[in-house]
Amino acid sequence: xxxxxxxxxxxxxxxxxxxxxxxxxxxxxxxxxxxxxxxxxxxxxxxxxxxxxxxxxxxxxxxxxxxxxxxxxxxxxxxxxxxxxxxxxxxxxxxxxxxxxxxxxxxxxxxxxxxxxxxxxxxxxxxxxxxxxxxxxxxxxxxxxxxxxxxxxxxxxxxxxxxxxxxxxxxxxxxxxxxxx
Amino acid sequence: xxxxxxxxxxxxxxxxxxxxxxxxxxxxxxxxxxxxxxxxxxxxxxxxxxxxxxxxxxxxxxxxxxxxxxxxxxxxxxxxxxxxxxxxxxxxxxxxxxxxxxxxxxxxxxxxxxxxxxxxxxxxxxxxxxxxxxxxxxxxxxxxxxxxxxxxxxxxxxxxxxxxxxxxxxxxxxxxxxxxxxxxxxxxxxxxxxxxxxxxxxxxxxxxxxxxxxxxxxxxxxxxxxxxxxxxxxxxxxxxxxxxxxxxxxxxxxxxxxxxxxxxxxxxxxxxxxxxxxxxxxxxxxxxxxxxxxxxxxxxxxxxxxxxxxxxxxxxxxxxxxxxxxxxxxxxxxxxxxxxxxxxxxxxxxxxxxxxxxxxxxxxxxxxxxxxxxxxxxxxxxxxxxxxxxxxxxxxxxxxxxxxxxxxxxxxxxxxxxxxxxxxxxxxxxxxxxxxxxxxxxxxxxxxxxxxxxxxxxxxxxxxxxxxxxxxxxxxxxxxxxxxxxxxxxxxxxxxxxxxxxxxxx
Ligand SMILES: [Zn+2]
Ligand SMILES: [Zn+2]
Ligand SMILES: [Zn+2]
Ligand SMILES: [Zn+2]
Numbered sequence: 001x002x003x004x005x006x007x008x009x010x011x012x013x014x015x016x017x018x019x020x021x022x023x024x025x026x027x028x029x030x031x032x033x034x035x036x037x038x039x040x041x042x043x044x045x046x047x048x049x050x051x052x053x054x055x056x057x058x059x060x061x062x063x064x065x066x067x068x069x070x071x072x073x074x075x076x077x078x079x080x081x082x083x084x085x086x087x088x089x090x091x092x093x094x095x096x097x098x099x100x101x102x103x104x105x106x107x108x109x110x111x112x113x114x115x116x117x118x119x120x121x122x123x124x125x126x127x128x129x130x131x132x133x134x135x136x137x138x139x140x141x142x143x144x145x146x147x148x149x150x151x152x153x154x155x156x157x158x159x160x161x162x163x164x165x166x167x168x169x170x171x172x173x174x175x176x177x178x179x180x181x
Numbered sequence: 182x183x184x185x186x187x188x189x190x191x192x193x194x195x196x197x198x199x200x201x202x203x204x205x206x207x208x209x210x211x212x213x214x215x216x217x218x219x220x221x222x223x224x225x226x227x228x229x230x231x232x233x234x235x236x237x238x239x240x241x242x243x244x245x246x247x248x249x250x251x252x253x254x255x256x257x258x259x260x261x262x263x264x265x266x267x268x269x270x271x272x273x274x275x276x277x278x279x280x281x282x283x284x285x286x287x288x289x290x291x292x293x294x295x296x297x298x299x300x301x302x303x304x305x306x307x308x309x310x311x312x313x314x315x316x317x318x319x320x321x322x323x324x325x326x327x328x329x330x331x332x333x334x335x336x337x338x339x340x341x342x343x344x345x346x347x348x349x350x351x352x353x354x355x356x357x358x359x360x361x362x363x364x365x366x367x368x369x370x371x372x373x374x375x376x377x378x379x380x381x382x383x384x385x386x387x388x389x390x391x392x393x394x395x396x397x398x399x400x401x402x403x404x405x406x407x408x409x410x411x412x413x414x415x416x417x418x419x420x421x422x423x424x425x426x427x428x429x430x431x432x433x434x435x436x437x438x439x440x441x442x443x444x445x446x447x448x449x450x451x452x453x454x455x456x457x458x459x460x461x462x463x464x465x466x467x468x469x470x471x472x473x474x475x476x477x478x479x480x481x482x483x484x485x486x487x488x489x490x491x492x493x494x495x496x497x498x499x500x501x502x503x504x505x506x507x508x509x510x511x512x513x514x515x516x517x518x519x520x521x522x523x524x525x526x527x528x529x530x531x532x533x534x535x536x537x538x539x540x541x542x543x544x545x546x547x548x549x550x551x552x553x554x555x556x557x558x559x560x561x562x563x564x565x566x567x568x569x570x571x572x573x574x575x576x577x578x579x580x581x582x583x584x585x586x587x588x589x590x591x592x593x594x595x596x597x598x599x600x601x602x603x604x605x606x607x608x609x610x611x612x613x614x615x616x617x618x619x620x621x622x623x624x625x626x627x628x629x630x631x632x633x634x635x636x637x638x639x640x641x642x643x644x645x646x647x648x649x650x651x652x653x654x655x656x657x658x659x660x661x662x663x664x665x666x667x668x669x670x671x672x673x674x675x676x677x678x679x680x681x682x683x684x685x686x687x
Binding site: 117119134135137138142143144145146147150 | 258259292293294295296298299410411412415430
């Protein structure tokens with residue numbers, strides 16, 4: 001394992017996923033095989049209980065022509081986020097309880113707050129900050145405001161925590177969860 | 182096949198009505214031996230059904246429910262199906278230690294995540310229970326108007342019936358001779374007149390609608406307050422709920438799902454079905470499916486050389502035979518005579534000289550359902566229905582921008598053999614092909630070479646369209662019962678190829 005990668009105990013990180021650069025993965029987070037997390041322009045910090053499915057690409061990518069070593073930009077991803085199959089995320093910052101549905105794309109000028117849902121196939125490219133509980137859906141990227149945050153995928157996460165270690169090699173956690181609860 | 186769904190339609194067939202369509206959009210009436218398309222067949226509603234719960238609705242019930250399913254709902258926000266979701270909530274009285282958590286149900290859209298909780302519809306205790314219905318404020322008024330129109334329809338029907346009755350009378354009656362009606366007679370002998378059972382009092386007309394002139398004051402805040410688009414419904418959302426037309430999203434309520442229909446299509450000339458689905462809503466099969474794709478050889482563009490105005494180039498076309506019978510393809514000019522409305526007579530005059538050499542007896546193309554032939558079998562009687570409408574073909578409006586050098590020889594297409602695809606033993610056919618014409622052949626497919634010349638006066642970027650009449654032998658199996666031998670016909674189909682655009686010289 002390369003040096004910059006920190007996996008907090010309790011996280012399930014499959015060996016076949018691709019982690020590059022300075023990546024921190026919080027406890028309870030599940031990373032499926034063939035997901036890639038690439039900390040190119042700065043570190044990526046992923047919170048707790050996130051679900052990162054196959055073919056997901058999370059990239060910390062500085063805007064074109066703005067790579068400078070002095071001003072390192074961190075990509076902080078909160079807790080309880082779901083990244084569904086084949087989504088591509090290059091956002092500036094992501095809060096908690098968001099869902100990125102399959103094949104969605106979030107560009108590198110977008111800030112996501114909490115409880116947002118980016119619908120399947122939706123592409124967000126323009127500079128913007130999504131308000132809490134915003135839902136983007138449909139081929140025209142219609143926007144509406146949800147009543148509440150999307151429900152966490154607890155059942156699915158529990159199953160995966162049980163099943164994944166039976167069929168996949170896991171990367172060993174190298175950080176102890178210092179939040180004793 | 183996938184190309185027919187996603188790709189551009191580069192090969193089109195001329196329907197008997199004059200429209201050009203890809204073969205997948207055409208029907209082939211085996212009784213008239215003509216191509217038919219969706220525009221020139223009769224569409225009939227077979228059954229109403231809900232596409233979500235697959236429940237059949239009798240047409241009377243469907244009308245009563247305004248063609249909507251009683252149990253299924255569409256999302257008022259994005260028109261997708263709403264799904265029922267179960268959730269567990271705490272017991273009704275949390276103080277009671279014995280109370281168990283309850284299960285409640287709400288509606289959720291999996292596309293835009295709209296839920297019935299968004300607009301404050303209370304959760305339901307039963308999964309199949311009906312959701313609260315909203316009453317239209319104008320329901321009473323609408324009902325009144327409907328009643329009135331029903332009355333008018335009834336009165337008109339009655340008038341017509343009276344008229345028909347008068348016309349139909351063929352025999353002299355007592356009344357005719359004496360001029361005394363039954364009711365007059367009753368009056369004369371002092372009996373009370375019985376009112377006509379159908380004669381109801383004139384329908385009551387509802388109060389006239391009055392135009393109101395009070396208009397609300399212009400709300401100043403429309404100009405001063407920033408608009409939150411998330412709170413305002415889109416035009417589409419408003420029109421989905423025509424009875425309420427809500428302007429804000431908190432008034433979006435679930436819409437009863439519109440029912441779909443299963444429809445059969447009928448040839449207008451002979452009244453036989455060209456497509457009839459199975460009745461069950463869960464079935465995607467057909468009872469009758471006379472799709473041209475299963476009867477007419479399919480033409481595909483294999484390759485074409487770069488197209489240059491006035492320069493001859495090579496076009497390779499792939500033909501495949503979808504039927505279980507061998508066929509022979511002959512090329513004929515698009516319009517056999519000056520008259521572009523080539524009628525059947527002209528088609529029949531086309532010489533079959535090359536064909537007999539292959540020892541195939543060709544009968545004249547003649548609809549098998551000619552009236553006058555003796556009704557020998559049940560099948561035959563059903564065939565000899567007289568045509569209801571003679572559909573006059575319209576001229577084909579497609580401009581042809583390239584000339585085809587029509588091959589003088591014809592070629593054979595072997596019958597389709599589904600097992601051939603798995604047969605690696607190589608080509609075992611022994612067909613003497615004109616090697617100038619046939620480039621390649623395998624099982625029921627053949628690639629042929631045509632020389633085409635785009636017109637001189639075309640400019641770079643102009644579309645090149647060629648066409649020819651494909652004559653193929655069609656074996657009609659429906660008449661087999663009667664004459665034991667399936668009958669063979671020369672069937673002519675006009676095929677057009679859209680080859681692309683003229684490119685510049687090298
Ligand atoms: Zn037609
Ligand atoms: Zn239904
Ligand atoms: Zn919806
Ligand atoms: Zn017909």
